[in-house]
Amino acid sequence: MRELAAYDLGDMTAHYWVDDSDQVGLVLRPTSLQPVTARSGIGDEPYIASQPGAGNPPARPVDPLVHVSLRGDAATGGWGQGRTMRWSPSTSRFRLAEHVVEHVGGVPRILTAMRTVEGLRLEHTLIHRAGENHLGVEVEFVNDSPEPVTVDALTSFNFSGISPFDSADSPERLVVHRLRSSWSAEAQPVSDTIESLQLERSWLGIARLSERFGQVGTMPARGWFPFLAVEDKVARVTWGAHLAWAGSWQMEVARLGDDVAISGGLADREFGHWSHTAMPGERLAAPTAILSCTQGTVDDVADRLVAAQNEAADAQPESERSLPIVFNEWCTSWGNPDRERLIAIADRLSGEGVEYLVIDAGWFRGTSPDVSWALAHGDWIPSPDLFPHGLKEVADRIRDRGMTPGLWFEFETVGEDSTAFTLTDHLLQRDGAPFTVGNRRFWDLTDPFAVDYLTTRVVDRLEHDGFGYLKVDYNEHLGLGTDHADGLGEGLRRQVLAGYRFLDGIRDRLPQLVIENCASGGHRLEPSMIGRTAMSSFSDAHEVPEIPLIAGNLLSVMLPRQMQIWSVLHPSDSDQRLVYSLAATFIGRMCLSGDVVGLDETQWDIVRRAIALYQRASPIIRNGRSRRGGVHGPSLRHPTGWQSVTRYVDDGRGLLVVLHTFSKGPGSVQIPLDGSWRIEESLSCGSTSLLVEEGELRIDGLRDFEGVVVRLKPARTGKGESLSMPNRD
Known part of the structure; x- marks a missing residue:
């Protein structure tokens, strides 16, 4: 094994290794840390030396840049069947053909091409922009042979050598970090040791x-x-990866020798029923991946991966620069919006700092005015009962009151009470019949008829009626996929790509339209969908106590400036509950809902103060870095303890602290601060008192389920500053 090349990319170094059979692998490390010399083989282990003919098996065989499995080749051995399609003999057919550094628009692209004797080609491109601490990866399979070739597995990324800071097999030092997710409980962190996952190297390494x-x-x-x-607890180095794909995907933590590899990409034939037949001359692109490593924690590497989303966020409409506040009437009407109520809401919000007012589900109706909105969507005909003068009249009234009107669509699916539900020639099929999930079917977005229909019913309405905001929802999904000659998984892949094209087409036609990404809350919170939209619903957790915890978890995968968080307000709310709910929105984007018309003036004054503080804090939310603190129990539904989110603005001139206590919370907390700060303003309730002294913010007088927001600026003196909040109860 020899080093093919090494590149310093920001504060990371990428090492390319090649073995005697011209297989190429990638190892990443922080540039500031030198790797140790790894052993070349494991033959010195006594239980191997005693095996006749065992020799000296390699300790760290090169793990290829790209793993691929081609139909007709032998399957993965070593007891891998049903567990992995990595290490397929197909992969070993590809040998190094080219390794060059290209520059496209001033951005270096490290291209490594592998080729078979038949003319099949794998192209792996590593991308790094100056000033960034993450890497992009693009992988393509190219069929330059004269015959069709069926691909059953293709990785988007793979790197190995974890950990280069241990000479052998890194016992009791490697931890795998992942994020579990379910409806209204997104992104819960899970950490497992390599040992608990049974990923210790087998004694013979086979x-x-x-x-x-x-x-x-x-x-x-x-x-x-x-x-x-994956974290090396001894070296205090963490490696991370994020996939950008809105369809079936997989990741793997894999091991053959002393070192660990991580890879990911499209869900393969075993895992996601996916195959693709590439015709001669065809190129097949895998989903993009983002990679990074750092001398730091999983939070540090997550920050780096999330930073890759800034480029797409910066390309959103100019109106998004100031992080405008949203009011969505979903938790006001619960699927039954009407003209009078919307105008009353617009009157209440006029001049109060809310800039987007969104009409959510239910503005349409099917064959009966009493049918559920979830059964009626698909025809997109406004209800004459709810909107006797049409949607445009209400949109105009919202604009007259200084706000941008928004409209909800779930345009990829149709409900069973719609006429569209019967247009089966243009809907996705499975096993030769319309694919129905519950009460929904799905448009075939590769069908020009479906695209034309949706363009007329969705895009034309947005433009004609003057809506400047589109909420895109998605409340069912395709499972294994839909009919295609190559299998259900390929049908799904093509639908995802067609969905991208439709969204991109909306942006091309209406470049100033603000688009929100929602999928039963947070079920499409991945970089490709986040990047195609201005902001995303963080969850369908509308008014539950775990909202701050969910929002805190999501900091690992998305920018706060794109994370829309609900604060649902009721006249029956105590001041404490209002502040608790409003404070959570400072972790991301403020989205108000509920009966704001019914709030009394004292309650509305709390909302008004929260809006004003949010507007002044928005530069910190937009351009900063977050750290979580606190101690809370394992239950999300019944939270205990407390959480803090401390966010420092990039230029060092601002700091925001968001605190929540839960059941059995402390009466006082101390939150460490980097540097010297003074309190500028705050939002809290009760007899809470604040003090900045000796590098920490101290908050006293806390009760269970308390919310506190504090905005700070650099201190002019080294003396402590305090602020006491009067009891409003």
């Missing part, structure tokens, strides 16, 4: 070991998030 996980369907953040990190 067992193909893999922890394969992922998601099957078109809700990519349901079950798991496409996020993976």
Whole structure:
């Protein structure tokens, strides 16, 4: 094994290794840390030396940049069947053909091409922009042979050598970090040791070991998030990866020798029923991946991966620069919006700092005015009972009151009470019949008829009626997929790509339209959908006590400036409950809902103060870095303890602290601060008192389920500053 090349990319170094059979692998490390010399073989282990003919098996065989499995080749050995399609003999057919550094638009792209004798080609491109601490990866399979070739597995990324800071097999020092997810309980962190996952190297180094996980369907953040990190606790280095794909995906923590590898990409034939027949001359692109490593924790590497989303966020409409506040009437009408109520809401919000007012589900009706909105969507005909003068009249009234009107669509699916439900020639099929999930079917977005229909019913309405905000919802998914000659998984892949094209087409036609990504809350919170939209619903957790915890968890996978968090307000709320709910929105984007018309003036004054503070804090939310603190119990539904989110603005001129206590919370907390700060303003309730002294913010007088927001600026003196909040009860 020899080093092919090494590149310093920001504060990371990428090492390319090649073995005697021209297989190429990738190892990443922080540039500031030098790797140790690894042993070349494991033959010195006594239980191997005693085996006749065992020799000296390699300790760290090169793990290829790209793993691929081609139909007709032998399957993975070493007891890998059903567990992994990595290490397929197909992969070993590809040999190094080219390794060059290209520059496209001033951005270096490290291209490594592998080729078979038949003319099949794998192209792996590693991308790094100056000033960034993450890497992009693009992988393509190219069929330059004269015959069709069926691909059953293709990785988007793979790197190995974990950990380069141990000379052998790193016992009791490697931890795998992942994010579990379910409806209204997104992104819960899970950490497992390599040993607990049974990924210790087999004694002879011949067992193909893999922890394969992922998601099957078109809700990519349901079950798991496409996020993976491995931490070396001794070297204090963490490696991480994030996939950008809105369909079925998988990731693997894999092991053959002393070192650990991580990989990911499309869910393969075993895991996601996916195959693709590439015709001569065809190129097949795998989903993009983002990689990073750092001398730090899983939170540090997550920050780096999330930073990759800034480029797409910066390309959103200019109106998004100031992080405008949203009011969505879903938790006001619960699927029954009407003209009078919306105008009353607009009157209440006029001049109060809310800039987007969104009409959510139910503005349409099917064959009966009493039918549920979830059965009626698909025809997109406004209800004359709810909107006797049409939607445009209400949208105009919202604009007259200084706000941008928004409208909800779930345009990829149709409800059983719609006429569209019967247009089966243009809907997705499975096993030769319309694919129905519950009461929904799905448009075939590769069908020009479906695209034209949706363009007329969705895009034309947005433009004609003057809506400047589109909420895109998605409340069911495709599971294994839909009919295609190559299998259900390929049908799904093509639908995902067609969905991208439709969204991109909306942006091209209406460039100033603000688009919100929602999928039963947070089920499509991955980079490709987040990047195509201005903001995303963080969850369907509308008014439950765990909202701050969910929002805190999601900091690992998305930018706060794109994370829309609900605060549902009721006249029956105590001041304490109002502040608790409003405070959670400072972890991301403020989204108000509920009966704001019914709030009394004292309650509305709390909301008004929260809005004003949010507007002044928005530069910190937009451009900063977050750290979580606190101690809370294992239950999300019944939270105990407390949580803090401390966010420092990038230029060092601002700091925001968001605190929540839960059941059995402390009466006082101390939150460490980097540097010297003074309190500028705050939002809290009761007899809470605040003090900044000796590098920490102290908050006293706390009760269970208390919310506190504090905005700070650099201190002019070293003396402590305090602020006491009067009891409003």
